[in-house]
Amino acid sequence: MGLAIIAPNKSAEEINAWTGVxxxxxxxxxxxxxxxxxxxxxxxxxxxxxxxxxxxxxxxxLRLVCSMGSGVDHIMADYYPENVPVTRIVDPRLTFSMTNYVVMGVLNFHRQILRYIKDNQSKTWDMSQPEIPVSVGVMGVGELGGDVLDKVAGLGFPVVGYGNSPKSSFRHPYYYGNQLQDFLNEVNLVVCLLPLTPKTVGFLNKDFFKKCQKGTYLINVARGKHLLEEDLIPAINEGFISGALLDVFQKEPLPAAHPFWEHDKITVTPHIASITNHKAAAPQIMENYNNLMAGKPLINQISKTQGY
Structure with missing residues (x-):
């Protein structure tokens, strides 16, 4: 049984690291x-x-399709035989990195670090409103989103979760489905960790922003296609959104002419919130390779009907 790696955007060094494992x-x-x-x-x-x-x-x-990361939208958006299972990577290090990135964004907004960087450059001494009260809402409360809620709550911030379906028990306040407005009424910082499905493409759009409390801050670390990019700057200009920390984009690398680069209330990072570690990921793929040969159940298999 043969295995093929198809990752044209990864460097030769990255591919060699995977093949080595x-x-x-x-x-x-x-x-x-x-x-x-x-x-x-x-x-x-x-x-x-x-x-x-x-x-x-x-x-x-073809008998098995494996994502090299936690996301599978690049697979779900393409053709593959209906009877072929799809798996993804689950790595505690991914969770660690993602949570730390989001916590950084929450604290930077709460303590106004970007404002003070600008004040530093202009030699401005401004002690007004050194803290903004923050209530954090996380959309998508799987392994990553759940850990973000736990860690942010541990810092003393009120937290609320939102997802697609009800949960019989959840350790934090939780809304789902058509309760989006109730969720947004509770928070002034929204973290998008939703899976990318046909229902969530373009989820962050002008209608969504108008439902937010005035001045809500946005952190998107899920997928670029969640955000209708042309709707964000008008939402900031109209005061619905106070700013954004964005790690994912519809086109990557983000084109040099994109207006996000120049906007003083948008912070861009180059899809580095959480990076797959080949030393942790490759063994999971090989475990599934061996399970497939032995007729054993696969690990980290996704639901094709849910898309994640």
Whole structure:
């Protein structure tokens, strides 16, 4: 059984790091790397990240599709055989990094660090309103969102969660579905960690922003397609949104001419909130490779109907 890596946007150094772990686990592994995949019929497992659309048609014996990260929207948006399972990466280090990034954003907004950086540059001594009261709402309360809620609550901030479906028990206040307005009434800082599904594409749009409390701050660390980018700056100009910390974008790298770069209330980071560690991720893929060969259940398999 052969395995192929298809990740054209990753550097040769990154790919070599992945192949090194795969070969260390299984020295006899039949491993091919895009674009040099010579024997497509031998490929039964593909490992993907931002793959060329439609390429899965090329593998007649495909049995398993593995994401190289926690996200699977790049897979769900493309064709793949209906009976082929899809898995993702679950890594405590991903959670650690994501939570720390969001906590940084919450504290920077709460203590107005960006304002003080500007004051530093202009030599302005302004002691007014050194803290903004913050209530944090997290949309998407899976493993990542749940940990963010726990850590932010541990710092003493009020927190509220929001998701697609009801939960019989949840350790924090929680809203779901059509209770979005109730959720937004409770918070003035919104963290988007929603999975990307047909229902959540463009979820952060002008109608959403108008439902927010005036001056709400936005942190988007989920996917770029959650945000209708053309709606954000008008929402800031109209006062619905006070600013944003954005780590993901519809097109990456963010084009140099994009207005987000120049806006003084938008902070851009280059999709670094949470980075997959190949030393933690590759063994999970190899475990599923071995499980598939042995007819055992897969780990971290996603629900195709839910999209995550």
């Amino acid at each position: 795969f070969k260390e686990i299984n020295p006899t592994l039949d491993l091919q790397v895009f674009p040099d995949i010579k024997d497509k019929e031998a490929v039964e497992v593909v490992v993907l990240w931002q793959h060329p659309k439609g390429i899965l048609h090329d593998f007649p014996n």
